[in-house]
Amino acid sequence: MDALTIQEAAQTTDWSPRMLRYIERAGLIEPRRSQAGYRLYGPGELQRLRTLRELTTRYDIGLGEIGFAMRLRRDAELAGAVDAWFEAQPRRPEEVPPAEWLRWEQDKHSKLLALAAAAPPATSHA
Amino acid sequence: MDALTIQEAAQTTDWSPRMLRYIERAGLIEPRRSQAGYRLYGPGELQRLRTLRELTTRYDIGLGEIGFAMRLRRDAELAGAVDAWFEAQPRRPEEVPPAEWLRWEQDKHSKLLALAAAAPPATSHA
DNA sequence: GAAACCTTGACACGACCGTGGTAAGGTTCC
DNA sequence: GGAACCTTACCACGGTCGTGTCAAGGTTTC
Structure with a gap:
């Protein structure tokens, strides 16, 4: 299969599982779910997670700010x-x-x- | 003269003097100063203060978010x-x-x- | 020269953010 | 059928935000 579970995704993106759930709740990255409700992160989501980390650390901005930017475009x-x-x-x-x-x-x-x-x-x- | 002191400006814009200083510190609206350092709010600043209030209350966004938008454009x-x-x-x-x-x-x-x-x-x- | 402003700085406080932990329970794998 | 994972839902903690208040001192005005 082509998707990682939350723990695997956390490891390859340098987030914690906790933060992955938090990011989802913030509406930034919402992975699809398996039949049983497990989060499934595909390559696109993994890439976006890494880029997100880059954004937040490099420019020192919070998730709320990115959420606001999203709101601005919508x-x-x-x-x-x-x-x-x-x-x-x-x-x-x-x-x-x-x-x-x-x-x-x-x-x-x-x-x-x-x-x-x-x-x-x-x-x-x- | 054509400019109000902080207390007068606060009254006509429905902010508090405290918040006017806070807004200035956030870089959103920076009034010019008198010789002695008093803040002097001109008509433009007053209008922007009112619009700012409209923005924050109507769309429920914080000053930090507007600051971020400013950062985005700069x-x-x-x-x-x-x-x-x-x-x-x-x-x-x-x-x-x-x-x-x-x-x-x-x-x-x-x-x-x-x-x-x-x-x-x-x-x-x- | 005193009243009524202004300045900056600090303490305070509730609400939310970012983050971790833990508990109670369901799923997957071998 | 148990280990190892997943889910949601809470508690906790320091930090920041928005805001008020107060203190110590300078300015303006009468």
């Missing part, structure tokens, strides 16, 4: 409203480096990341 | 990555009328392109 009205709001934003051509607010936004995570990077990824639970 | 690389992830998603044709979807896709791409073209090459990722 709900044209919402997308339009958000768009309209940004349209009304004043342009600052070359006034101030706009990375100030970004730094703040990522600052909250930086400590965590630094900490996680410093700590060896041993089995934290016993 | 960081073309991130936008592309998120886009790519969605491209690999399986479509469900019966959920979305194809014409609608296509129009949305085209629209999004054109906006993205316009943004990338307009944005100076400041994409020096970390």
Whole structure:
């Protein structure tokens, strides 16, 4: 067969089974089910799971954010409203480096990341 | 003068002064400052504050989500990555009328392109 | 020069997020 | 028929979000 169970999928994608279920509940990746209700992850899902991890770690964004992006592409009205709001934003051509607010936004995570990077990824639970 | 202090702005926009500072910190609306450092909200800011409230309550989205949308429009690389992830998603044709979807896709791409073209090459990722 | 604003910084708190664990029960495999 | 997996449903925990409040100090106005 061409599909992995949740544990196998977790191993090859570097998620935990717990998180795979969480991701499904967030509506991001919903594998098909076997007759008995077992989740079955195909190659496409596995690839998307890896890419998802890449997205979240590389750009430091949460699943909620990706969920919002998904909502944005599905709900044209919402997308339009958000768009309209940004349209009304004043342009600052070359006034101030706009990375100030970004730094703040990522600052909250930086400590965590630094900490996680410093700590060896041993089995934290016993 | 043509600008309100934080308390006045709060009253006419139905936010609290606290939240106005929070919104500023989130990078969403940054009023100019007086000589002494007082926040000064002009008509544009007031309007955007009201629209922001409309957005958050009507669509039930948080400031973090709007911040993410802002990040999406500023960081073309991130936008592309998120886009790519969605491209690999399986479509469900019966959920979305194809014409609608296509129009949305085209629209999004054109906006993205316009943004990338307009944005100076400041994409020096970390 | 005092009242009434403004500033930043901190503590607090309920709600949710990301994540792990565990329990009670069904399925698959040998 | 038991081991090893799967399911859902909870509890727990630290972190972030949205929000209020308070303190210590500067500014504006009369």
